[in-house]
Amino acid sequence: MLDECVNWRFLNELPEYTVKTVRQMGWSGLKNGELLDKAQHKFDVLITTDKNIKYQQNLSEYDISVIVLDVRINDLEHIQSLVPWLKESLLLIGVYDIKIIKETKINKLVSPQCSNS
16 A cells, blocks of 8 residues: 555556555545554555654554655655565565665665665
């Protein structure tokens, strides 16, 4: 599922997955805790650009994994640059896992930093 802070057009980058946006689910405006509570029953992974989610929520309380796209500018072009690493992370992510995919300033062709938290 794509969080509200991720451009909805980004779902077109993941045609091999069933992806919905928060808005499509009718969950716009929900706080992170409420969103995670609802999403855990319908989705395996929440994709967000909210770098603070791991500090704001105890993610181990939810049966959903989180991938944070850590971009300098939260626009479609910048998050699209992380698609190859996002797809790799989607294949490898475990239950209750959080992964952070960090955009590098050097070159978008270079693998961005990807870490578990």
